[in-house]
Amino acid sequence: MSAGTGGFKKKGEEGKNEPAVRQGSPSQGGPGNGVETRIMQTIMKGVFMKKRQMYIMALAAILCLSFVAVGWTAAKPKDYPTRPIEAVVQYGAGGGSDIFVRSLFSAARKDIGVNVNVTNLTGAAGVKASNYVLSQPADGYTIYNFSPEQLINTVMGREDYRKFMPLANVQLDISTFYVRAESPHKTIQDVIAFAKANPGKLQFTGTTPMSPDEIIIMLFAKKAGIKVKYVPFDKAPESHAAVLGGHLDVLHEEPGVIMPLIESGKLRPLVVFMEKRLDKWPNVPTAKELGYDITMARWRGLAVKQGTSPEIVNWLADVLKKATADPAYSEIATKSLLTIRPGWKGPEEYGKFWESEFKTYKEILDDLGYTKKK
Numbered sequence: 001m002s003a004g005t006g007g008f009k010k011k012g013e014e015g016k017n018e019p020a021v022r023q024g025s026p027s028q029g030g031p032g033n034g035v036e037t038r039i040m041q042t043i044m045k046g047v048f049m050k051k052r053q054m055y056i057m058a059l060a061a062i063l064c065l066s067f068v069a070v071g072w073t074a075a076k077p078k079d080y081p082t083r084p085i086e087a088v089v090q091y092g093a094g095g096g097s098d099i100f101v102r103s104l105f106s107a108a109r110k111d112i113g114v115n116v117n118v119t120n121l122t123g124a125a126g127v128k129a130s131n132y133v134l135s136q137p138a139d140g141y142t143i144y145n146f147s148p149e150q151l152i153n154t155v156m157g158r159e160d161y162r163k164f165m166p167l168a169n170v171q172l173d174i175s176t177f178y179v180r181a182e183s184p185h186k187t188i189q190d191v192i193a194f195a196k197a198n199p200g201k202l203q204f205t206g207t208t209p210m211s212p213d214e215i216i217i218m219l220f221a222k223k224a225g226i227k228v229k230y231v232p233f234d235k236a237p238e239s240h241a242a243v244l245g246g247h248l249d250v251l252h253e254e255p256g257v258i259m260p261l262i263e264s265g266k267l268r269p270l271v272v273f274m275e276k277r278l279d280k281w282p283n284v285p286t287a288k289e290l291g292y293d294i295t296m297a298r299w300r301g302l303a304v305k306q307g308t309s310p311e312i313v314n315w316l317a318d319v320l321k322k323a324t325a326d327p328a329y330s331e332i333a334t335k336s337l338l339t340i341r342p343g344w345k346g347p348e349e350y351g352k353f354w355e356s357e358f359k360t361y362k363e364i365l366d367d368l369g370y371t372k373k374k
Contacts (some may be wrong), residue, residue: 010332011334015250026216031033039062044240047248051156056314074315074317076315077140079311080112080147081140081141082116084144085112085115085117086136086142086143087119087143087145088118088145089129089147090129090145090149091120091234092235092238094257096173096236096256096257096300097236098118099300099332100145100170100171101118101145103328106322106329107328107329108322108323109310116143122208124158125152126153126208127158128161129144130153136268137305137313138165138304138305138306140304140313143303144303146166146303147301148357148361149212150267152212155358156371163306164303164352165306165307165313166348166351166354167301167316167320167347168299168350169302170302172341173255174254174272174273174301174337175212175272175297176254176272177250178251178253178267179251179270180244181266181267185249185251185270186268188285188290192342193269195228198220199226200228200306201229202250203230204231204248205232205233205239205252206230206232206233206252206253207233207272208233208234209232211232215296216252216273219368222367222368223291223293231248238353239251244267253357255336256337271284271285272285273286273288273295273296274288274289280337297341300343301350302320308346309366317346321344321346327333
């Protein structure tokens with residue numbers, strides 16, 4: 001029987017009295033079927049390769065999105081850390097920077113794996129603390145609460161911020177002027193009017209000399225055309241007490257550290273140095289809307305001594321960024337209005353920020369005449 005009808009040939013009869021048939025010959029599918037088969041194989045191979053490439057690209061995209069969502073963490077350095085780390089704060093306990101460092105490292109403790117001990121080392125507008133940090137090895141075991149004072153001190157020739165290595169900036173705070181509840185000055189316009197009528201009599205206070213506090217106060221005074229005195233304290237609670245006790249007139253401070261005093265009505269905000277009014281205080285004007293274009297404020301970050309391994313710096317930066325999402329830190333930051341202005345900057349961006357801020361402070365200090373007093 002012929003194979004074409006479903007029958008079978010005896011063994012040895014295959015192809016007997018029949019011409020040899022080549023795969024792809026006209027008798028198996030029509031003219032040119034061998035060429036078509038090869039073309040189809042090539043097409044299918046191309047389709048397979050394209051699908052494979054699309055699959056790989058899709059997988060890569062999913063992985064990238066996952067890294068963005070979860071956060072890419074640098075590899076943990078070998079043999080670091082193996083002992084407690086010291087975090088140095090150049091201000092007294094209870095101030096904004098002290099709370100910042102303690103809350104952040106409390107949240108980061110489980111990922112760092114060792115204790116982080118906070119040392120408050122006040123004096124000389126931060127120069128004392130800077131010198132201490134620079135006296136330690138560049139091994140990542142001494143972390144510094146880096147602030148605008150280090151740039152200001154550099155402008156004034158008291159230290160050199162370039163001896164430090166940027167780790168990360170975390171916060172950008174909000175500068176505000178306050179008076180005590182019993183103050184006769186109900187508005188910032190009252191303060192300006194009194195200062196103009198009594199040149200040099202109005203007394204402001206803040207934390208440390210030659211700080212952002214003093215610069216913002218004096219910059220505001222110049223723009224408002226008034227003369228005031230600045231009486232600094234090394235510890236923030238001391239400046240708060242001086243205003244609450246009626247010994248000084250106006251306090252420069254960030255909201256977070258004195259929020260209980262504000263909410264209880266013991267301190268009254270008069271003006272905020274922001275681009276727009278705060279939702280929390282809709283009746284408190286911005287300096288900008290009053291014609292004084294000042295929106296600068298204290299920022300808070302961390303640094304290490306120049307020469308520290310970049311591997312350690314990058315790993316620490318990733319650990320600290322993760323810590324900012326931990327409730328141990330984020331709840332405090334939110335209550336203190338520290339999430340209104342984005343503050344995070346990684347090592348590279350933070351370093352560029354230092355350069356930009358240094359130029360800004362240099363121009364302001366020159367304009368205020370401070371650099372002529374050096």
